Amino acid sequence: MTWDESVLARLRxxxxxxxLTGAGISAESGVPTFRDAQxxxxxxxxxxxxxxxxxxxxxxxxxxxxxxxxRDRIALVRPNAGHYALADIESRVEAFTLITQNIDDLHRKxxxxxxxxxxxxxxxxxxxxxxxxxxxxxxxDVPPKCPRxxxxxxxxxxxxxxxxxxxxxxxxxxxxxxxxxxxxxxxxGLVYPAAGLPFEARQRxxxxxxxxxxxxPLSPYAHLILxxxxxxxxxxxxxxxxxxxx
Ligand code: BV8
Numbered sequence: 001m002t003w004d005e006s007v008l009a010r011l012r013x014x015x016x017x018x019x020l021t022g023a024g025i026s027a028e029s030g031v032p033t034f035r036d037a038q039x040x041x042x043x044x045x046x047x048x049x050x051x052x053x054x055x056x057x058x059x060x061x062x063x064x065x066x067x068x069x070x071r072d073r074i075a076l077v078r079p080n081a082g083h084y085a086l087a088d089i090e091s092r093v094e095a096f097t098l099i100t101q102n103i104d105d106l107h108r109k110x111x112x113x114x115x116x117x118x119x120x121x122x123x124x125x126x127x128x129x130x131x132x133x134x135x136x137x138x139x140x141d142v143p144p145k146c147p148r149x150x151x152x153x154x155x156x157x158x159x160x161x162x163x164x165x166x167x168x169x170x171x172x173x174x175x176x177x178x179x180x181x182x183x184x185x186x187x188x189g190l191v192y193p194a195a196g197l198p199f200e201a202r203q204r205x206x207x208x209x210x211x212x213x214x215x216x217p218l219s220p221y222a223h224l225i226l227x228x229x230x231x232x233x234x235x236x237x238x239x240x241x242x243x244x245x246x
Contacts, residue, residue, distance in 0.1 A: 003240065007224040010207045011181055012241055015094040018172075018179035019086060020197050022101045024212060028080040028231035031073065031104055033186075052160045053093035056128070059182020060152055065145035065169075067155040070120050074104045082185070083110035087218035089241070090114070101187060101194050103157050116168040116175075118194050124156035164193065176201040183209045185230050188215040211237075 020179050023033035049055055056063045087110045090096035098115045100107055103122040107115045126133050129151030139145040143152045158164055172194075177184060182201035189195045202208040210222040211233050219225055226233045 003226070003227065004224055007207060007209070008240055011209070011237075013205065014180035016175075017089065017096045017181050017183070018099065018178045018197075018201060018206070019097070019183040019185060020099045020101070020172075020187060020194065021086075021107070022184045022187025022189075024188075025082050025230045026077070026080075026102055026104050026106050027186065028107060028229060029077040029104075031077055031102075031106075047158050049087065051157070053162065054244065056152075056154060056159070061142045064154070064205050067122060067157075071155075075120060077104070077106070078153075079106045079110035080231045082111070082230035082234045083107055085238045086185075087111040087113075089236050092241075095179075097171070097179070099172040099194070099197060105154075116172050118158070118164050118168055118172060120155070120157035120165070122155055122157055125153050126156040128152045128154045159184040169193065172197055172201065176206075177204050179204075179206045181207045181209065183211065184216075184218055184222070185211040185234070187212070187216070189218045 007173065019048050021148065023031065027033055050063055050066050076095040086098060086107065090098065092113055096114060098107055098112050100115060100117055101119050103117070103120055105121055105123050119208045124133055127149060129149055130146065133156060134146060134148075134153055134177070137144045137147050137153060143154065146153055176197040176198055181202055182198055184198045187195070189198070195218075198208055199221065202221055207224070208222045209224045210216065210218055211228070211230050213228055227235070
């Protein structure tokens with residue numbers, strides 16, 4: 001893979017990094033990308049028709065089971081070389097902010113320290129009414145009931161039509177506006193406001209790199225497109241950065 005030496009030189013000198021990841025970085029760990037997650041019973045539904053508060057109120061049992069199936073799958077998977085490569089870069093640069101749309105906790109498991117989860121975390125559960133995290137419950141209902149107020153429990157993830165966590169989004173925007181390099185990895189770049197972050201970074205003068213086997217709406221704006229699987233491309237990028245241009 002021949003990479004643009006001038007861009008690589010800017011990456012080697014970059015002090016402040018911001019990274020946005022999507023489902024693609026977890027694909028090699030065996031986690032279906034967001035749009036592949038409708039297997040079996042849910043094959044006839046679009047993800048957007050499951051991951052909404054309206055869908056949950058319409059059919060709480062089905063939506064709870066869809067997340068339970070995904071959570072059970074995620075409990076069995078491990079981070080891949082792409083996740084570890086990002087934790088490696090974080091340990092070598094001055095400032096590193098990892099912004100993820102993923103809810104699978106794999107970046108933390110790979111040792112990344114500064115992780116902004118814009119869309120929540122499937123391993124956390126919260127009360128639908130109180131909007132506060134619930135760690136344990138003895139309700140056997142589907143979905144289970146909140147031990148405090150009796151309302152339905154739900155996954156602590158951001159559904160379509162819901163606001164993103166304000167602190168995480170503010171910090172992500174700040175990182176995008178102040179970084180020297182922005183990596184967009186394994187995301188189709190279709191879901192906002194997360195998908196707006198790479199554009200913000202580019203507008204502020206950052207070097208924009210996209211890592212994805214396919215083209216996305218962001219591709220025409222990238223200074224460097226690494227067309228491949230993140231589990232293969234990211235370790236190679238780390239080697240290039242460490243080789244110092246030899
Ligand atoms: C909101 C959690 C205020 C749940 C998810 C403009 C501005 C603001 C909002 C909107 C707007 N326009 C429309 C909206 C509304 C909506 C939206 O963006 N809709 C889209 C469909 C048009 N946004 C919202 O509702 C957000 N809320 O803005 O609140 C508001 C509200 C209403 C109206 C206006 C404003 C909330 C969005 C969050 C939804 N929750 N996830 C769950 O997981 O169940 S979204 C979910 O899908 C993911 O988290 C991710 O963000 C998104 C897209 O998934 P990707 O990660 O990109 O994965 P995908 O499968 O699409 O692509 C995988 C990519 O990987 C592919 O490109 C593939 O080529 C690549 N790949 C595959 N293998 C590899 C690989 N890459 C590298 N290596 C590999 N091996």
